[in-house]
Amino acid sequence: MQAGAQYKYELLWIILLASCASFVIQSLAANLGVVTGKHLAEQCRSEYPKVPNFMLWIIAEIAVVACDIPEGINTSLLFCYLIGTAFALNMLFSMPVWIGVPLTGLSTMVLLKIQKYGVRKLEFLIAILVFTMAISFFVELHYSKPDPxxxxxxxxxxQLKGNGATGLAISLLGAMxxxxxxxxxxxxxxSRNIPRSTTGIKKACRFYLIESGLALMVAFLINVSVISVSGAVCNAPNLSPEDRANCENLDLNKASFLLRNVLGKWSSKLFAIALLASGQSSTITGTYAGQYIMQGFLDLKLKPWLRNLLTRCLAIIPSLIVSLIGGSAGAGKLIIIASMILSFELPFALVPLLKFTSCKTKMGSHVNSIWITALTWxxxxxxxxxxxxYIVTSFIKLLLHSHMKLVAVIFCGIIGFAGIAIYLASIAYLVLRKNREATPLVETLPRQDIVNMQSDVTL
Structure with a gap:
């Protein structure tokens, strides 16, 4: 919404690029799990030495905290924020944002307990609310009449015009x-029962490819409509002074005015209800991600409720601090900052994924082709x-326009560029490090042949 309000349609190419990237990358992640029987965190634990593995775990946990604040429902990416849920409670019941944040965490814990009695019903309810919001924006797209x-x-x-365009583009990448x-x-x-044969694995990989493609196509259309609506409404020549002020400082508390042409006075209520539902869904997603990351990297045998509590606390504490200090404006800025953090941390998950799925000894006959390898890299x-x-140019601008003394500027420059060097060196380590030699997977044999082969080896 901010991308459309500030830059109209100029950043739509980021949505297209991110959607295509997500399609390729998510299909590789699914292939890794299907073929090897281990998820990405478990592969990292078995691949890297203790210190790099521990550092990757820390980075992954920070990513969970960051994505738990502005996270979208898997691929739909529509207004699904931990802070967004707090905003929804504020809009529905005039509840302060700082009270809504801990309530969000508690409600998520309750939903995680309840869902075992009917998770499909819960997902269906959330899907109805989110798609209600999507339909509202599609209808608003018709009313706002953007130029095709x-x-x-x-x-x-x-194109990236303007001082904040690059930062907002990085936020969009990180959020998608x-x-x-x-x-x-x-x-x-x-969690699926996949036949351990060449045909079974290929069918499973093809199924997840189609599933990701359909979900990301819907996500792409929703995101394009959201940016187009905010771009058309906020750049209309006959915009009222009140709406113009809302567009200049757009946050989730004010964004419901975009749907006013469709829903009238009910726009804020429907927006808040959909925001509340999708926020709950996203925090459940973040909780599951935290569980897999902690179990995969550290192999900790914690009870599920304790892992849930740890994940919730890590996400709630920074959100609560910011909402207490900065209110809704500070929370809105935190959403963009958190999305940028996700983009900066992406290489530490993406590079291992690309190297693992391009490794013959891990993937066997299902290894990435040369074209897929080249495209993903x-x-x-x-x-x-x-x-x-963005990091280098922003840091240089910060130093040049700071009002600090020369000695302080030099000192900060040394520390800052040292941090950038460490960041680049860490990525270079992951890229250049050779994968360990592993025993090739016996995934080309049917299950009965594997059993017979194991019996022969025993004899």
Whole structure:
């Protein structure tokens, strides 16, 4: 919404790029779990030495905290925030944001307990509410009448104009290609009963490819409509002074005015209800991701309720502090900052995934083809290039425009560039390090042949 309000349709190409990247990357994550029988965190634990593995765990936990604040429902990415749920409670019941944050965590714990009695019903209810919001934006898209030519231009002509465009583009990337999704997606496929044969594995990989494609197509349409609506409404020539003020400082408390043409006075209530439901769904997703990450990297045998409590506390504490200090405005800024953190941390999940799925000894006959390998590395390098460009240029601008004394500027510059060097060196380590030699998976044999082979070996 902020991308549309500030830059109209100029950042739509980021949505297209991120959707394509998510499609390729999520399919690789699913393939890794299906073929190897281990999710990404478990593969990292068995692949890397203790110190790098521990550091990757810390980075993954930070990513869970960051994505639990502005996280979308898996791939739909529509207004699903831990803070967003607090905003919804504020809009529905005039409840302060700082009270809504801990209530969100408690309600998530309750839902995690209740869902074992009917998780499909809970998912169906949330899906209805989210798609109600999606339909509202599709109808609003008709009322706002954006220029189709400008939308196509924004989709296929990359541009980053303005001081904040690069930062907002990185936030969009981080909010759509989320590190926790790679760990979660590679783990969720393990809950299915997949035949351990070449045909069975290929069918499963094809199924998850189609599933991701359909979900991301819906996500793409929703995100394009949201940006197009906010771009058309906030850049209309006959915009009222009140709406113009809302567009200049757009946050979740004010965003319901975008649906006023469709829903009238009920726009804020429906927006809040859908926001509340999707926020709950996203925090459940974040909880599951935290469980898989903690279990995979550390192999901790904690009870589920304790893992849930740890994950919730890690997400709630920073949100609560910011909402207490900065209110709704500070919480809104935290959403963008958290999304940027996700983008910066993406290489630490993406690079291991690309290396594992391109490894013959791990994937056997299901290893990435040369074309897929080249495409995924190009995507990864583009994302890393945008991140590095933004970090370096922003830090240089910060130093040049600071009012500190020269000695302080030099000192901060040394520390800052040392941190950037460590960041680059860490990524280079993951890229250049050779995979360990592993025993090839016996996934090309039917289950009975594997049993017979094991019997022969025993004899």
């Amino acid at each position: 030519g400008e939308i196509l231009h924004g989709l296929f002509v990359p 290609v989320m590190p926790h999704n790679l760990f979660l997606h590679s783990a969720l496929v393990l 190009i995507i990864g390098l583009l994302i890393m290039g945008i991140n590095i460009y």
